[in-house]
Amino acid sequence: MKTPPINLKELQRLKEENFQDRLRFLEKYAEWVKKTSNKTWSKQQRDLIE
């Protein structure tokens, strides 16, 4: 089976971009949690985890 060429630097860059995107999401999520009632965010968390 022929496999595609892999540019590890490019792959690393994409991994970093994806990670940065995830961090931006977490910052936004933390901001949302801060302004949302405990009942609302913790119910969503419970429903997701269980």
Next chain:
Amino acid sequence: MELTFLPEKIILNKELNALDRFILDFTRILEKKKIRFVLISGYVTILFGRNRTSEDIDMFVEQLDFARFNDVWNHLIKKFECINTNDGDEAYHEYLAKGCSLRFSKKGSFIPNIEFKFPKIDLDTWTLVERKTVLLNKKQLFISPLELQIPYKLFLGGEKDIEDAKYLYSLTKEHLKVTLLQEFNKKLKTTNVFRKYLL
């Protein structure tokens, strides 16, 4: 989020998830036996709302002699099982006394489990001494000070760890002791990664 930061404690009332309930059940026994403990690492982030779960919950427990350990062991095994061994003598002498942790789960379950360990280094002892009280739905838990927890997560350095640090810092930055946070960043050599990802 209704989160009250007081000098001596953090007050949080929320819908408890399965992990919260598991930990409260376990720690209630330690509390009854007046055993000092502190929760560290991933659960601290989940406690404050990050949407992930964890297979294991890390906990430091004060150094116990065999008599105190055996007493709490006899209470713990009524409701929980130790994954490493079902013998208290072996649990103490072959695991804890040799610097290894014990893992406790609910009877019949493998996960989640609580990693129960004695402090090994000065930083572990500091965490246990300086632990922060959290009143979770009026029940008492103890967590690692966030000023250490955040740099320590950065020190671990995996993506999940940096994400945990980002979430905790974003959520609590107005309440943190900046000089303490900076000191731990300096000691753990995480200042650059802190600036890169958290600011």
